[in-house]
Every structure is written in structure tokens, then in C-alpha cells.
Amino acid sequence: MIAPVTCPIRSSSLPPAIALVKKFPSEASPTSAIRPDYLSPSSAKSYLSCSLRFFFEKVAQIRKPTTVALHVGKAIHATLQSFNIARWRGEDSSETAMEEAFSAHFLELEKAEGPVDYADEETRQKVRSCAWNTVKAYMASNEVVSQMPLGVEVGLSAIIPGLPVPVRGVIDLVQHDLTAVDYKSAAAKPDAGHAAFDHELQLVTYQMMIEEATGDTPPSLDLIYLVKTKTPQVIRVKTPPANEQRKQRITDLYRIAYEGITTERFHPQPGMQCSWCQYMKECSGWYRQ
């Protein structure tokens, strides 16, 4: 997470999008106001994926309507958290209790983070029903291990050599054997190799955090995909723990992200991610002064 930074251009008489791009710093600035207290795997990945989109979202904090996929993903995630906490505490984790929890999360997130860009109420109801069926499929699956987890929503940090700030993250679930688990919701079945590669930064960070906290290496770094197909699927993608070379690679990525953020290096990085980027309008006005 990045500490909020006030964008000085908002007070300009220019339209906000144009005003923003006119003030983009293009050179390293020793007086940069952007000094995050820590980095998270998601903030580093966001910066590395497209630094300009990172700027719009985290620095200028330009709000956009919540996408349907994001809203559903958060509602599913919050319900799984309620489910795991209830199991951990020995409380009611029945389907009825979790359906109530899901309904509450779905509505709360709409209020707190909306508006959500549903086409109409019928679409919203269909999406809601599909999301709940996906949660039910997980609760009925073999992926719910019988042993109690060591922790749910475990907030940890790690010191990365050469990085002036710590890296912090929240692990969805730490199993009894120290396996780190992160939940993902997806519209289609993932390719296992691609999924592990895509989430390497997050997974190896979790390993480093667990090692720092316990002195032990987790036996596996897992992603559990909840696939929102007509018949929902639950797929676990396992990744072996990282060796020193893989950890060094992640360390270097954090250093690059931190240096880029604090020297205010923000520029377009066109690619596949532009198809779902909500800042295309702002981006198209960018140029280097």
C-alpha cells in the first residue's frame, strides 16, 4: 500500500486528466513526496505492470466505478475469510450461516466501494447467484482440509535486503503445515504453469514472510482458484518453495519498484493490460515534458 499523496494539479483550471499529465515528473526528483512506508506484493506488481496506471490509481487516487469482476472477487474473498475464521474459532460455518455472510458482504461492498457497474438488476442477480454457487462449491470441496489452519488473514512483513522499507502482506490462509494459500476467483479455468508464474512475486513474498516469522520454509505455495463457470470448479495450483535464485529475482523486482516509485518514474507501458485498464482516457493525454 502506498501512503496517499495529494496531487497538486487537481486545483488547476485545466480539465483534471490533462492537468495530471502536464505535471508528470519525468526525471528522478530528490525532493519526491512519494515515500511509501512499506511495499506490498500487490503495489509492487501494479507498479511493474504499468507505472502510469499505478500513478493514476495509487498516487493521484482517481476513483473509477468498481468493476463487476472486482466486486464479485471481493465478496467471494470476504465470505471465504468468514468461513475460515468460523472454522478456526469453532463457530457456525454451515451453508446457511455462510449464505448470510455472503449476502452481507455483497451488500456492504456495494455500499463501501460502489457504484458497481452492473448493466441492470437482472445481471446483478445472476452474477450474485453465480458467485454464491462458487463459494458453495469451495465449501463442499476436498480443498477444505480437515486440520485447522494455523492462521487466517495472517498479516506479516519481511525485510528485503537493500530495500529501505519492509514488505508487508496478508496471507489468506496458512495451513497447519505452513503451506501459504491465496484465493483467486476467475472466469475460466487457469493454466497451472501460467498462474504460478503470474503470481510468483506474491507467492515468494509469502514464503519470505513465513520464513522470517517462523524460521521454517513452507512446503508449498498454493493458489486456490474458484472458477465461476456454470458448474463452478475449485482448482489448487501448487508451487514448490523458492530457491535462492528465485528469491533474489523477487528482491530485485521490489528494489526496481521502490526506486521507480520514489523517483516518480511513471510512464505508459502498453500491453494486454490496456484492454481492462480504466485509465485509457487519462493515459492517452500523457507525454514527456
Ligand code: SF4
Ligand atoms: S492504458 Fe495501458 S499504458 Fe495506459 S495506463 Fe492503462 S495499462 Fe498503462
